[in-house]
Amino acid sequence: MRQRILRFFNNLPIERKLLLTSVIPLIALVLSSVLTYRGVRTFADDEEQLNRVYLTQRTASEYMRLVLELNSGFRGYVMTRQDGFLEPYRLAHDHIANVGDQFEELLRDHPPQAGIVQEAQRLVKTLMREKDGLIQAARKGHSAEAIHYVEEGRGRAIMLQIREHMTRFDHLEQTALNDALANMSDARTSMTSNILGGIILALVFMMFALHLIARSITAPLVTLAKSVRSKSGFSPPNVAVLDRRDELGELTRVMSAMSEQVRNDFLKLQQSEADLLSLNRDLASSESKYRSLVDHAPFGIFTTNGMAITFSNRYNRILAGLDPNQESDPETFRQQIHPEDRDRVLSEFAQAVTENKPYETIFRFLHHDGTVRKILSRRIPIRDEQNRLIMYQGFNIDITALDQMQTQLSRAERLATLGQVAAGIAHEIRNPLVGIGSTASLLRDDVDPSDPRRADLDVILNETRRLDRIVNQIIDYARPRELAPVVFNIIDIVQEVLKLSDASIAAKGLTVRSALHPMLPALQADRDQMKQVLLNVVQNAVEAMGTEGTLSLAAFESRRAAEQGMVLTLTDTGAGISSQDLAHVFQPFFTTGKSRGTGLGLAICRNIIEAHAGDIQLTSQPGHGTTVRMWLPLRQQPRLTTFS
Numbered sequence: 001m002r003q004r005i006l007r008f009f010n011n012l013p014i015e016r017k018l019l020l021t022s023v024i025p026l027i028a029l030v031l032s033s034v035l036t037y038r039g040v041r042t043f044a045d046d047e048e049q050l051n052r053v054y055l056t057q058r059t060a061s062e063y064m065r066l067v068l069e070l071n072s073g074f075r076g077y078v079m080t081r082q083d084g085f086l087e088p089y090r091l092a093h094d095h096i097a098n099v100g101d102q103f104e105e106l107l108r109d110h111p112p113q114a115g116i117v118q119e120a121q122r123l124v125k126t127l128m129r130e131k132d133g134l135i136q137a138a139r140k141g142h143s144a145e146a147i148h149y150v151e152e153g154r155g156r157a158i159m160l161q162i163r164e165h166m167t168r169f170d171h172l173e174q175t176a177l178n179d180a181l182a183n184m185s186d187a188r189t190s191m192t193s194n195i196l197g198g199i200i201l202a203l204v205f206m207m208f209a210l211h212l213i214a215r216s217i218t219a220p221l222v223t224l225a226k227s228v229r230s231k232s233g234f235s236p237p238n239v240a241v242l243d244r245r246d247e248l249g250e251l252t253r254v255m256s257a258m259s260e261q262v263r264n265d266f267l268k269l270q271q272s273e274a275d276l277l278s279l280n281r282d283l284a285s286s287e288s289k290y291r292s293l294v295d296h297a298p299f300g301i302f303t304t305n306g307m308a309i310t311f312s313n314r315y316n317r318i319l320a321g322l323d324p325n326q327e328s329d330p331e332t333f334r335q336q337i338h339p340e341d342r343d344r345v346l347s348e349f350a351q352a353v354t355e356n357k358p359y360e361t362i363f364r365f366l367h368h369d370g371t372v373r374k375i376l377s378r379r380i381p382i383r384d385e386q387n388r389l390i391m392y393q394g395f396n397i398d399i400t401a402l403d404q405m406q407t408q409l410s411r412a413e414r415l416a417t418l419g420q421v422a423a424g425i426a427h428e429i430r431n432p433l434v435g436i437g438s439t440a441s442l443l444r445d446d447v448d449p450s451d452p453r454r455a456d457l458d459v460i461l462n463e464t465r466r467l468d469r470i471v472n473q474i475i476d477y478a479r480p481r482e483l484a485p486v487v488f489n490i491i492d493i494v495q496e497v498l499k500l501s502d503a504s505i506a507a508k509g510l511t512v513r514s515a516l517h518p519m520l521p522a523l524q525a526d527r528d529q530m531k532q533v534l535l536n537v538v539q540n541a542v543e544a545m546g547t548e549g550t551l552s553l554a555a556f557e558s559r560r561a562a563e564q565g566m567v568l569t570l571t572d573t574g575a576g577i578s579s580q581d582l583a584h585v586f587q588p589f590f591t592t593g594k595s596r597g598t599g600l601g602l603a604i605c606r607n608i609i610e611a612h613a614g615d616i617q618l619t620s621q622p623g624h625g626t627t628v629r630m631w632l633p634l635r636q637q638p639r640l641t642t643f644s
Helices: 004-010 014-080 083-106 110-139 142-151 154-229 247-295 312-318 330-336 340-353 402-448 453-478 491-500 503-509 527-542 601-611
Strands: 302-307 307-311 359-366 372-383 388-399 486-488 511-515 523-525 549-559 564-570 614-622 623-635
Touching: 014 083, 014 142, 014 154, 110 142, 142 614, 154 247, 302 312, 307 330, 312 330, 312 388, 330 359, 340 359, 340 372, 372 402, 388 564, 402 453, 402 623, 486 491, 491 503, 491 527, 503 527, 523 527, 527 549, 527 564, 527 601, 527 623, 549 623, 601 614
Parallel strands: 511 549
Antiparallel strands: 302 307, 302 388, 359 372, 372 388, 486 523, 549 564, 564 623, 614 623
């Protein structure tokens, strides 16, 4: 009988054996889970009560802080009559109602505490009405009543009542907190007992269930594993077939057939193993040489599958401003394309991929430090023997230096011509201007102030001075920049420039915000020329803004390549510059409509900054303002004098 039962159990599928032996521990787990769930629910309710007590106590603290700030702000204003003390009073006055509403919302389900808080709020409102009336009277010049109110301490009685109410509130909340903690302790003890009891009961039944299937499942598996381990060498072992109709019997039959098949294939594998190892060594060597060649090529190399980038070499990451030693997603370098060029490049390349055509373009990489690299990019479609497109092979070449040399050459040619014109203007116009101005001045002195011709002579003198100023600016723009660098603190120059512009800033009611840290490093540059740049930029910003605008200045260190430098930014909230005009702001004689401007101010600024081996950029949004960003090296390297 026992043998029949064991044979019947052995022939059952493993799924049914596990199902039969897991019913009892499953029931134990279900019962334990039900009891544990009840404990968790109780614990969660108590935790929610603790959270409510914490929020109400924090809100009560905030409410009392606002009441105290209200009282201290009132006393400070009454005693000093300084409007600065009204700022905390107004802030507390504006926020105390909102905090009170939050307070009542938290205590909506707790009538005793809510009643105390409502009474405290009534007293606070009474206190605010009294103080508001006294402040209004004091502002009208009747401060005696407010001073008498403070000296007699009439508001102190209300404050004491508020504190008494809040003390009663704290006592009730502390009682609620103690009750919640006690309930949580009881719930935790009960839940721990239920969990431990359920685990122990489930383990006992599980061990009993595992014992039932040990003879049926584990013993044959152990025997099978021993027979496999005992076989030495690489030849597969002979697997004995078990006389049973469950999965283990089927497994031994399949393993026996597989062992025979593996023995037959093993001989073939040994024959090809040596050839495969030799081929792998040659392939690895070839791949290493190819990767080294591609990674150290002096230009960017990448491949794409359609629009998706599948490979990017080391130099391509350098061009994009990424760390060449850090492996990253090849798609990352596409995000470094200048925002103004990205959409154009992607759309044009997508069109080329659709038409299976080569694609060539010029775009810019924008590095994180603000450096811009100009790139000549060419992508060629690669096809297989059936003329099917496999991929696009791309090459990126850095043409930044070439573009800069072309720009500098073109600009140098223009400036050389302008210098010749300026010299001619200085020679041909300056002397006649001096004669006209002197003659007009003498005639003006001889004319009676009541004579109507005196106004005409004033016009001649003013226009003569304006022409002389234009000639001087042209000569200043065209002359060679000879630097006299000294070490100074940039904050000192900014303060001097703001002092010179103080009258125009005050006339428009502008606000100046300076974020210049006192620990900024010293700058080596031509102090007078840098002062001229800052003065011109500040005056442009003031003229661009209406009344009540904001002028913001900031400076910070910024390394560019291997050179340490400093960035100085100036932002206004003026009318801004359109995108069409922004491209021409540094061109000579270009102006956006300034009544007295000649269009040479920013051009001279750029000459000065570039003579210091720095750069200057403008970004603007019409209707929102303009930002001027200047980068300068902290130390000037020996350079040849540059002639504009």
